[in-house]
Amino acid sequence: DDKSAGGSIEVAPTLADVSGSKAKFNEYRDIEDGLYGAVRLWKETDTFFFNFQADDILYDTQSYRVHGGDYGRYKFNLFYDEIPHNLTYDAKTFYSGAGTANLTYSGANLVNVVPSTDTSTWNTFDYEVDRKNQGAGLRLDLLKPLYMDVSFKQEKREGIKPAGLAPGTTGGSSALELPEPVDYVTDNLKAEIGYSLDPIFASVSYLYSKFENDNDNLFFRHTVSANSDAFTLAPDNDYYKFAFKGGAKLPMSSTLNLNAGRSVAETSVGLFSSFLDTNGATTTTTSYVLSDSVFDGKVVTTNYDVILTGNPLSFLHGKLFYKFYEKENKSDEITHTRVLAGLDPFHNHLFGYEKDTYGGEIGIKLPANFTLTPSYKHVKTERHRGDLPVSKDDIYGIAARWSGLDFLTVRAGYERLERSSDWQQLTLVTGTQATANAIEPFIRRFDAAPLDQDTYKLSLDISPTDNLGIGLGYQHKKSEYTDTILGLRDDETDIFDVSADYTLGKVTLAGYFSYEKTDQFQFQRRFTSAAAANPLTDTTVGDGHYNWQINEENISYDYGLSAEVALVPDKWRIKAQFDHVNSNGTLDFTLYESIPTDFTNDTVDQANWDDYRKDSLQLKAIYDINKNLVSTFGYAYEKYKYSDAALDNYRYFFSNTSLTATNYLTGAYKDQSYEANVFFATMKYSF
Amino acid sequence: PATGAGAPVPCADCHDQATASFNSSYHAKAWKGANGCQSCHGPTDQHLNKEQSKQTIISFSKDGGRSAKERAAQCLTCHGSSNHVAFWETSKHKSAGMACDSCHTGHSNLPKNLKKPQSELCYSCHKDIRSQANRQSHHPIREGKVSCSDCHDPHGGFGNKMIKADSVNELCFKCHADKRGPYMWEHPPVEENCMICHTAHGSNHTKLLTRKGPNLCQSCHDWTQHPGGPYTAAGNFTEPTPAKQMIARNCLNCHNNVHGSNGPGVRGLRFVR
Numbered sequence: 001d002d003k004s005a006g007g008s009i010e011v012a013p014t015l016a017d018v019s020g021s022k023a024k025f026n027e028y029r030d031i032e033d034g035l036y037g038a039v040r041l042w043k044e045t046d047t048f049f050f051n052f053q054a055d056d057i058l059y060d061t062q063s064y065r066v067h068g069g070d071y072g073r074y075k076f077n078l079f080y081d082e083i084p085h086n087l088t089y090d091a092k093t094f095y096s097g098a099g100t101a102n103l104t105y106s107g108a109n110l111v112n113v114v115p116s117t118d119t120s121t122w123n124t125f126d127y128e129v130d131r132k133n134q135g136a137g138l139r140l141d142l143l144k145p146l147y148m149d150v151s152f153k154q155e156k157r158e159g160i161k162p163a164g165l166a167p168g169t170t171g172g173s174s175a176l177e178l179p180e181p182v183d184y185v186t187d188n189l190k191a192e193i194g195y196s197l198d199p200i201f202a203s204v205s206y207l208y209s210k211f212e213n214d215n216d217n218l219f220f221r222h223t224v225s226a227n228s229d230a231f232t233l234a235p236d237n238d239y240y241k242f243a244f245k246g247g248a249k250l251p252m253s254s255t256l257n258l259n260a261g262r263s264v265a266e267t268s269v270g271l272f273s274s275f276l277d278t279n280g281a282t283t284t285t286t287s288y289v290l291s292d293s294v295f296d297g298k299v300v301t302t303n304y305d306v307i308l309t310g311n312p313l314s315f316l317h318g319k320l321f322y323k324f325y326e327k328e329n330k331s332d333e334i335t336h337t338r339v340l341a342g343l344d345p346f347h348n349h350l351f352g353y354e355k356d357t358y359g360g361e362i363g364i365k366l367p368a369n370f371t372l373t374p375s376y377k378h379v380k381t382e383r384h385r386g387d388l389p390v391s392k393d394d395i396y397g398i399a400a401r402w403s404g405l406d407f408l409t410v411r412a413g414y415e416r417l418e419r420s421s422d423w424q425q426l427t428l429v430t431g432t433q434a435t436a437n438a439i440e441p442f443i444r445r446f447d448a449a450p451l452d453q454d455t456y457k458l459s460l461d462i463s464p465t466d467n468l469g470i471g472l473g474y475q476h477k478k479s480e481y482t483d484t485i486l487g488l489r490d491d492e493t494d495i496f497d498v499s500a501d502y503t504l505g506k507v508t509l510a511g512y513f514s515y516e517k518t519d520q521f522q523f524q525r526r527f528t529s530a531a532a533a534n535p536l537t538d539t540t541v542g543d544g545h546y547n548w549q550i551n552e553e554n555i556s557y558d559y560g561l562s563a564e565v566a567l568v569p570d571k572w573r574i575k576a577q578f579d580h581v582n583s584n585g586t587l588d589f590t591l592y593e594s595i596p597t598d599f600t601n602d603t604v605d606q607a608n609w610d611d612y613r614k615d616s617l618q619l620k621a622i623y624d625i626n627k628n629l630v631s632t633f634g635y636a637y638e639k640y641k642y643s644d645a646a647l648d649n650y651r652y653f654f655s656n657t658s659l660t661a662t663n664y665l666t667g668a669y670k671d672q673s674y675e676a677n678v679f680f681a682t683m684k685y686s687f
Numbered sequence: 688p689a690t691g692a693g694a695p696v697p698c699a700d701c702h703d704q705a706t707a708s709f710n711s712s713y714h715a716k717a718w719k720g721a722n723g724c725q726s727c728h729g730p731t732d733q734h735l736n737k738e739q740s741k742q743t744i745i746s747f748s749k750d751g752g753r754s755a756k757e758r759a760a761q762c763l764t765c766h767g768s769s770n771h772v773a774f775w776e777t778s779k780h781k782s783a784g785m786a787c788d789s790c791h792t793g794h795s796n797l798p799k800n801l802k803k804p805q806s807e808l809c810y811s812c813h814k815d816i817r818s819q820a821n822r823q824s825h826h827p828i829r830e831g832k833v834s835c836s837d838c839h840d841p842h843g844g845f846g847n848k849m850i851k852a853d854s855v856n857e858l859c860f861k862c863h864a865d866k867r868g869p870y871m872w873e874h875p876p877v878e879e880n881c882m883i884c885h886t887a888h889g890s891n892h893t894k895l896l897t898r899k900g901p902n903l904c905q906s907c908h909d910w911t912q913h914p915g916g917p918y919t920a921a922g923n924f925t926e927p928t929p930a931k932q933m934i935a936r937n938c939l940n941c942h943n944n945v946h947g948s949n950g951p952g953v954r955g956l957r958f959v960r
């Protein structure tokens with residue numbers, strides 16, 4: 001085909017019938033009744049190529065891309081695309097002003113006027129956030145081996161997402177869910193200049209990113225007063241990073257690879273010195289004298305890496321590496337002194353960390369197409385954190401691969417992670433230190449806690465004939481938090497996968513199945529005062545201090561089958577695809593005392609823990625009318641059924657025994673189940 | 688046209704489908720007829736004159752008898768100076784015995800000369816990731832709005848899991864700049880690694896959480912009063928007094944600003960403003 005220009009135009013009338021949650025159905029899509037369109041144009045000359053592609057024109061998922069250039073000399077691109085994220089339609093709030101930064105409600109502006117609990121009078125809105133990305137890039141290779149790459153991207157994010165807060169003084173008083181406005185703009189500029197000629201590579205790059213939020217705060221009228229309070233939103237920030245990357249090929253088939261970078265993230269935020277208490281008033285306990293009314297935040301990261309690889313002998317391949325990463329927190333320390341005399345001042349804790357990683361691996365080729373790769377990695381993390389300031393990971397691994405038969409490749413691997421951590425007594429920023437002294441010795445937070453972890457992997461790729469491929473995989477991971485009394489103690493995962501594809505003449509079949517089971521064991525303590533916090537020695541019944549535990553289990557599986565049949569070669573094709581996803585989670589509680597009235601240790605369990613099943617079917621008949629015209633007729637069906645203990649039988653407000661203890665929700669993530677039938681046709685004309 | 692470099696070689700006489708696919712490929716477009724089959728498949732004298740087997744040319748077939756290193760070397764003849772493969776030697780894919788032709792083919796007309804559309808290609812080895820991407824909470828990979836290579840560099844680099852950043856958080860903040868702060872009141876695990884609470888590819892739990900709250904939060908936060916309480920079926924919406932720590936968005940019903948806060952005093956410290 002010697003064409004130097006061409007393109008295609010595609011139109012797709014679509015009918016969609018959706019019952020249930022249209023938001024979940026279209027979580028990242030925009031499928032509705034209408035006419036979808038796509039256009040592609042291209043041109044090639046001896047010195048230039050050009051492509052234009054437009055998809056889902058005028059829909060919430062629309063995208064437009066242009067790229068072109070001259071191969072090996074320069075390339076450019078321009079793009080615009082949209083990504084919707086729909087969470088919940090027809091959410092409700094008694095506030096007016098959803099989507100703005102000022103929420104209020106009608107009624108006399110008098111203290112203790114309770115907002116309406118008649119949800120039929122509440123205002124509706126949609127939880128959805130749309131991302132609109134646009135940008136351009138230019139790559140120049142005119143001065144090879146030098147190159148330059150410059151790109152710019154702007155993302156606008158608009159919509160509403162759920163926020164929640166406690167509109168009082170003390171923890172646990174009540175919950176208030178609010179529509180949070182999202183009006184973000186992020187500008188990213190990246191420039192890179194490099195030299196790339198075998199055996200040397202070197203580049204320097206600069207990334208600048210500016211995030212701007214139109215709304216610094218969300219103001220809302222307190223639920224029991226006419227006063228307005230503020231909920232702080234994501235702050236504007238500036239970020240930049242300089243980086244160097246380099247590599248060189250050395251004698252004995254070895255390479256030296258270097259990476260270094262330094263970044264700075266900064267923000268400046270005006271601070272509030274008070275908040276409203278449970279009764280919607282500012283008091284001396286909710287007011288502070290601040291050491292500075294503006295918080296200047298600054299976080300600096302520094303990283304460098306060295307990787308040495310070598311292939312000194314034909315049967316030996318090795319890698320040694322060292323990595324350093326440091327996050328320094330140079331933000332302001334703001335001292336808060338409560339106006340109410342007698343309460344200690346406190347300040348924000350500045351968190352930073354430093355991570356040193358080194359290790360290596362050796363790949364050894366053995367006879368009979370057998371390869372063995374032992375490896376070792378050590379990670380030391382030092383954190384500016386009170387409970388577990390230092391942890392050390394030793395990770396031993398071995399991977400084996402055997403491909404002794406043309407039709408079979410077997411891979412197996414084992415990895416052992418041993419984490420030791422230095423524990424120390426946490427000193428509180430503010431609060432009752434005696435409580436920390438009593439309970440913290442038993443708590444090891446799982447992100448940094450001492451841990452023994454074993455991971456096993458096995459996979460087989462089998463292709464007995466050219467037209468048949470089968471893949472089998474199994475993974476087992478067991479994590480045991482060895483020093484933990486309170487918190488996550490055990491975490492175990494088993495995964496089994498199988499996939500296959502087969503072609504026989506005009507028929508192509510493919511399928512997959514995956515099964516995953518996870519089990520977590522968590523041991524906790526409920527207590528009301530430091531005096532009775534010891535979970536190992538407390539045997540007093542009925543004092544409100546007791547231990548409890550959860551065995552959490554999640555079983556998920558999914559499978560899919562697809563078939564493509566060329567009924568009449570180059571004329572009629574039929575495609576069918578069916579996918580099924582299923583997940584079932586349960587929480588098995590054991591409370592060692594204080595089982596709620598009317599419940600037992602068998603009935604307090606949660607049977608529906610993010611349970612769902614989804615069935616998707618798509619059928620397509622494709623008819624090549626002639627060389628230029630292709631038509632498709634299709635039908636898609638999707639059914640999603642979701643059930644969760646935290647969302648079933650949803651209530652917008654509850655516990656309204658007193659004005660100050662009423663919880664108000666908006667319906668975020670409520671009723672996610674749906675069923676959809678979609679009929680579509682496409683007509684594509686190529687020229 | 689797919690003929691041999693130098694003296695024309697009639698490859699198409701026997702390999703009509705292969706030459707047809709090559710002629711519609713990006714390689715053919717980029718080369719504009721300058722190179723032919725021998726550029727990649729090597730001299731054809733023995734293949735044409737003596738034994739017409741895959742072993743007598745440089746074949747990229749599984750039964751072609753060429754090692755991964757030999758096959759990769761053939762590609763690197765032209766692409767060895769490309770900055771995109773500058774760190775291939777550091778790659779986990781290289782360690783696993785893969786070569787360029789494990790993912791690419793010179794005959795492809797797909798972007799980046801891939802053998803299959805990107806996510807399908809990656810899933811063919813990373814089967815567990817396909818399963819995760821199918822789950823109810825996921826990045827829009829299935830919908831075609833996010834691709835594996837947005838976050839990972841399959842050709843190697845310096846990030847763990849071959850991510851395109853020097854730390855997980857730096858990678859996440861590229862799209863989630865609103866989480867970058869810096870905040871006055873920080874949540875240390877959030878600042879250290881997003882993956883402590885989230886998973887990247889898909890989860891059964893909303894917001895790509897590794898576990899659902901309140902259990903996830905309570906794994907670290909056991910304290911007097913409500914942080915240490917068991918939130919059981921007795922706190923569901925079906926009960927007369929639901930537990931606000933259990934229903935709806937559980938802990939986030941109040942502690943929404945878990946990624947950091949600039950809120951006033953203890954309200955900011957506890958991430959409730």
